[in-house]
Amino acid sequence: MTTVHVNGTDLGVESFGDDGAPLVLLAGGPTMLSWPDALCERLAAGGRRAVRYDLRDSGESTAADPQAPAYTLRDLAADAAALADALGGAPAHLAGIGVGGMVAQVAVLDHPDAFRALTLAGTRPVAPGPPDGDLPDHDPATMSRLFARPLPDWSDRRAVAEFAGAAAEILGDDPAAARAVAARVWDRTPGTAPPVQMANQMGLVFSRLDCAPRWRERLPGIAVPTLVVHGRRDRFFPLGNGEAIAHAVPGARLLVLDGAATAIPAAAVGEIAEAMLGLG
DSSP: OEEEEETTEEEEEEEESOTTSOEEEEEOSSSGGGSOHHHHHHHHHTTOEEEEEOOTTSTTSOOSOTTSOSSBHHHHHHHHHHHHHHTTOOSEEEEEETHHHHHHHHHHHHOGGGEEEEEEESOOSSOSSSOOTTSOOOOHHHHHHHHTSOOOOTTOHHHHHHHHHHHHHHHTSOHHHHHHHHHHHHHHSSOOOHHHHHHHHHOGGGGGOBOOSOOGGGGGGOOSOEEEEEETTOSSSOHHHHHHHHHHSTTOEEEEETTOOSSOOGGGHHHHHHHHHTTO
């Protein structure tokens, strides 16, 4: 792992594969560990240079004030384009998961020359907050269970991992995998201050991030091959969100993972990698 300086900030990156291979840039959601090791390895084995990175205020990237970010969603989109250029891989295949998928949509729209393909996993076509009336919101019962739990002691690595595992069980994801990832995220988080830990573990920064203007109406203007991956059992961003993106982007392919919820399950890595490699 290392950092790359773009747009006045340092972004934590990790690279898999040959430096001279076509670049697949994987935007974290918010940390790079949202993208499984096995998927990055499969992309590298398929002749790609897979580079996953942390968004601002997470992981090895510059952390300032997660509760009051001095940047917008469009700034994060500009980071993706600048990073692709700095890595010498533009135009790149850009992939985003969760909130990283929002960043990726705006990045391809704002910086079309920087990208040659787009993969969106478990995301939606509108910013955090109340969705459009035709889009399914977070499952109410699931959200009630998630937010009814007391927050952990953020200085206790094991407590944070158990907190993440319990959340995964509520969401329908693999608790053991979630605990392992949360422990790794904790190890990479610069300090145990609750706002910083929450921004890394839960993406709290995005609840206070300026996401204007809207981009959903611009989706028909995406002109690169696009793959939309969505878990059929996703209760956080229900499947209708992925379907709406795939319907709006010309020629987009929708890959529905029948056994998946919010996170990318180990069993789906091969299918997702094959589909991503198929975009070129």
